[in-house]
Amino acid sequence: MKLLLVCLLVGLCAFAGADDIPIAKKQKDVLKLLSHINQPLVYPEWQKVIETWNVSKHISDYAESYVVHNFEDYETYGWLPQGEIFSVMYQPHLNQSIVLFELFYYAKTYEVFFNTAVWARDYFNEGLFLYSYSLAVVHRPDMQDVILPPIYEIYPYYFYNVEVIQKAYQLKQTHNPKQPAPGYDQNYGYTVWSNYSGHYLNLHPEQSISYYLEDVGINAFYYYYNLYYPFWMSSKQYGWSGINRGEQYFFLYQQLIARYYLERLSNGFGDIPYFNWEVPVETPYYPSLEYPNGLEFPTRPPFVKLQEYYYNYGQTWTWKSKYGYSYSLIQDWERRLSDAIDSGILDVHGQKVNLYEGDALDTIGELIEGNPDSANSQFYGVIWLYARHLLGYSYQPLNWYKIAPSALEHFETSLRDPMFYQLYKKILLLFYQYLYKQPWYSYDELVYPGVDIVDVQFDKLVTYDDYFYSDLSNAVFDTKEELLDDTFHIRVGQTRLNHKPFNYKIKVNSEKETKSVVKIFIAPVYDEYDRYLNISQNFMNMVLLDYFVYDLKSGENMISRNSYETPLYGKDPLSYHEIYQHMLGAEGGKGSWSADQYYWNFPHRYMLPQGTTAGMPFQFYVVVYPYAPEKTPGSTSDVYDYYFYPYLKEGQQFIDSYPLLYPFDKPIIYEKFWYDVPNFYSYETKIYHVEDVNVAH
Numbered sequence: 001m002k003l004l005l006v007c008l009l010v011g012l013c014a015f016a017g018a019d020d021i022p023i024a025k026k027q028k029d030v031l032k033l034l035s036h037i038n039q040p041l042v043y044p045e046w047q048k049v050i051e052t053w054n055v056s057k058h059i060s061d062y063a064e065s066y067v068v069h070n071f072e073d074y075e076t077y078g079w080l081p082q083g084e085i086f087s088v089m090y091q092p093h094l095n096q097s098i099v100l101f102e103l104f105y106y107a108k109t110y111e112v113f114f115n116t117a118v119w120a121r122d123y124f125n126e127g128l129f130l131y132s133y134s135l136a137v138v139h140r141p142d143m144q145d146v147i148l149p150p151i152y153e154i155y156p157y158y159f160y161n162v163e164v165i166q167k168a169y170q171l172k173q174t175h176n177p178k179q180p181a182p183g184y185d186q187n188y189g190y191t192v193w194s195n196y197s198g199h200y201l202n203l204h205p206e207q208s209i210s211y212y213l214e215d216v217g218i219n220a221f222y223y224y225y226n227l228y229y230p231f232w233m234s235s236k237q238y239g240w241s242g243i244n245r246g247e248q249y250f251f252l253y254q255q256l257i258a259r260y261y262l263e264r265l266s267n268g269f270g271d272i273p274y275f276n277w278e279v280p281v282e283t284p285y286y287p288s289l290e291y292p293n294g295l296e297f298p299t300r301p302p303f304v305k306l307q308e309y310y311y312n313y314g315q316t317w318t319w320k321s322k323y324g325y326s327y328s329l330i331q332d333w334e335r336r337l338s339d340a341i342d343s344g345i346l347d348v349h350g351q352k353v354n355l356y357e358g359d360a361l362d363t364i365g366e367l368i369e370g371n372p373d374s375a376n377s378q379f380y381g382v383i384w385l386y387a388r389h390l391l392g393y394s395y396q397p398l399n400w401y402k403i404a405p406s407a408l409e410h411f412e413t414s415l416r417d418p419m420f421y422q423l424y425k426k427i428l429l430l431f432y433q434y435l436y437k438q439p440w441y442s443y444d445e446l447v448y449p450g451v452d453i454v455d456v457q458f459d460k461l462v463t464y465d466d467y468f469y470s471d472l473s474n475a476v477f478d479t480k481e482e483l484l485d486d487t488f489h490i491r492v493g494q495t496r497l498n499h500k501p502f503n504y505k506i507k508v509n510s511e512k513e514t515k516s517v518v519k520i521f522i523a524p525v526y527d528e529y530d531r532y533l534n535i536s537q538n539f540m541n542m543v544l545l546d547y548f549v550y551d552l553k554s555g556e557n558m559i560s561r562n563s564y565e566t567p568l569y570g571k572d573p574l575s576y577h578e579i580y581q582h583m584l585g586a587e588g589g590k591g592s593w594s595a596d597q598y599y600w601n602f603p604h605r606y607m608l609p610q611g612t613t614a615g616m617p618f619q620f621y622v623v624v625y626p627y628a629p630e631k632t633p634g635s636t637s638d639v640y641d642y643y644f645y646p647y648l649k650e651g652q653q654f655i656d657s658y659p660l661l662y663p664f665d666k667p668i669i670y671e672k673f674w675y676d677v678p679n680f681y682s683y684e685t686k687i688y689h690v691e692d693v694n695v696a697h
């Protein structure tokens with residue numbers, strides 16, 4: 001059913017049709033292709049494909065012949081060699097990964113896709129392959145029930161600090177199968193304990209929230225989000241244009257920034273600082289990460305002068321790459337966007353479009369992302385991309401294939417640098433510049449006649465430091481025999497925030513039967529100096545916790561939910577090993593395989609910000625409003641309550657047709673009635689933190 005729907009919407013039925021290949025076989029192929037990505041494939045059964053597959057000879061097996069011609073062109077230009085560092089944020093690398101992705105995407109059958117992938121895994125740069133192949137798994141209609149293993153297990157170098165990787169090398173090099181070192185376990189091998197980077201370096205206070213900044217689940221979420229919605233992809237070409245792309249872009253970053261602000265408050269920090277391009281950037285960053293070839297990630301010292309650095313060292317390489325101009329380009333683009341928003345006049349290749357005749361949030365989001373759906377990316381640019389280059393303080397490459405990207409220039413690592421949040425706060429201000437010019441909601445617009453929230457109750461909220469393990473075996477290099485027999489295992493253990501499951505009850509009186517939508521937000525109550533934040537100052541700090549459709553009966557309704565029911569947060573994804581076990585079960589007929597429940601989302605563990613021992617006050621803002629179905633083009637069914645973002649569901653991720661952030665999608669100027677709207681309710685409670693896991697259980 002799911003496949004059919006996707007295929008109808010995407011219009012790829014010609015080659016997406018139901019094939020008879022079991023999902024378990026596809027899943028196994030994915031796992032095998034992605035394991036030990038930095039080593040050549042060893043499976044004897046695949047050698048023939050590697051040696052004989054020739055894309056040019058199979059041109060009729062690809063739905064679009066241009067993809068093969070593009071490949072042939074690059075054969076003469078040259079590909080990124082194996083062993084070099086790949087970054088999707090460098091245009092030449094991006095171009096190559098698109099060529100490869102399109103080969104995968106337009107392969108007419110699974111068989112062709114598989115052969116192309118096996119051959120490509122052997123032929124292309126590892127990072128280039130990993131990115132393009134993962135994209136294809138996400139976007140190919142015939143791969144919708146297959147899941148990608150966690151990126152922190154596939155590419156641990158981007159998720160674990162260098163001392164963890166070093167420790168893994170050490171254990172591997174001294175490992176004696178007949179006499180393993182103490183701590184070795186038959187099932188999962190060695191265990192390395194990982195610490196966050198504040199552990200032994202005396203770092204900048206900003207980096208002391210490293211348990212949050214470096215969380216593997218939060219970083220993986222951001223990586224997967226960018227596989228589902230790549231900034232370079234035309235949503236029309238790949239059939240996901242029904243999703244309000246620009247609005248979703250705003251929503252994602254507003255949520256990331258607001259969520260980080262909550263965590264900062266729990267740690268005694270206040271606002272995310274505001275920075276200026278001209279003024280030295282105070283916040284330094286020491287990544288403690290290494291590339292698999294041994295190169296360190298670039299470091300940003302404190303108080304860097306962006307202007308000086310780029311004038312003196314950057315722009316001498318202007319002929320070699322446009323990145324040398326980053327400092328000037330972003331300032332041009334920022335000014336143009338700001339001018340367009342203030343004047344209301346958008347320049348669409350010479351034509352003037354008025355931004356204030358109707359809702360242009362979507363248009364502005366696309367402009368800011370500078371994606372192919374943008375009205376004019378030539379004029380308004382791609383600020384965030386060049387800003388990452390500049391703020392990451394990376395080096396100017398001499399060659400397009402010898403680059404040293406900063407943490408900000410990989411989706412896997414960008415959330416680790418506190419500067420990420422400062423940059424996106426600056427970008428969000430452009431949205432707010434627009435939103436502040438919108439008419440604000442009046443009492444009559446917000447009120448839901450006859451519906452009254454009379455009470456809200458939450459269980460006691462407790463966060464704790466939980467233990468978490470993930471497989472680290474892909475970080476070390478195995479011999480051919482070890483690879484074939486899968487004998488050497490190592491895992492990494494670390495503490496990650498979690499919270500006790502909790503229930504909440506919302507008591508609603510309704511005068512009539514009515515279909516409604518319930519949203520629950522969490523927001524601060526006080527700033528870091530214990531000053532009360534009133535709702536005009538707080539509306540941009542709202543983090544959406546839960547969102548669902550509810551049929552209200554006439555009379556009293558007791559809505560009861562558990563924290564696990566929210567569609568917005570994802571459970572810990574299955575590990576590589578668990579996927580393998582499930583798949584073996586499905587293969588042996590012992591179990592069925594369905595990827596539905598294992599989608600990638602912001603980690604459920606981080607649904608609540610860390611509490612404090614004495615209890616940290618937060619407010620839960622509950623909103624009930626009338627249900628209005630999402631109008632998905634081409635869909636006839638009621639699509640609410642299905643999937644939520646980031647799952648790519650061809651327009652199905654919306655629960656209703658209201659703005660994602662409603663009613664906090666617009667600034668609140670006159671705050672006084674917000675606490676009097678009967679269908680809105682603010683509930684204040686404390687979140688406690690305990691260090692001992694056992695106390696929490």
Ligand SMILES: *[C@@H]1O[C@H](CO)[C@@H](O)[C@H](O)[C@H]1NC(C)=O
Nearest residue numbers: 051052053054055056057058
């Ligand atoms: C693939 O086939 C094309 C066209 O037949 C040929 O020109 C090319 O050399 C072949 N490539 C390899 C690597 O054999």
Ligand SMILES: *[C@@H]1O[C@H](CO)[C@@H](O)[C@H](O)[C@H]1NC(C)=O
Nearest residue numbers: 090091092093094095096400
């Ligand atoms: C990458 O592709 C785009 C679009 O096809 C093209 O305009 C651009 O010049 C290419 N850049 C590089 C560095 O290959």
Ligand SMILES: *[C@@H]1O[C@H](CO)[C@@H](O)[C@H](O)[C@H]1NC(C)=O
Nearest residue numbers: 163164167192193194195199
């Ligand atoms: C992390 O810290 C613990 C406790 O100080 C230490 O035993 C462990 O070796 C550290 N892990 C690494 C990889 O340095």
Ligand SMILES: *[C@@H]1O[C@H](CO)[C@@H](O)[C@H](O)[C@H]1NC(C)=O
Nearest residue numbers: 533534535536537669671672
């Ligand atoms: C809320 O804060 C804003 C901005 O500081 C202020 O103008 C307004 O008077 C405040 N409202 C209340 C009710 O305190």
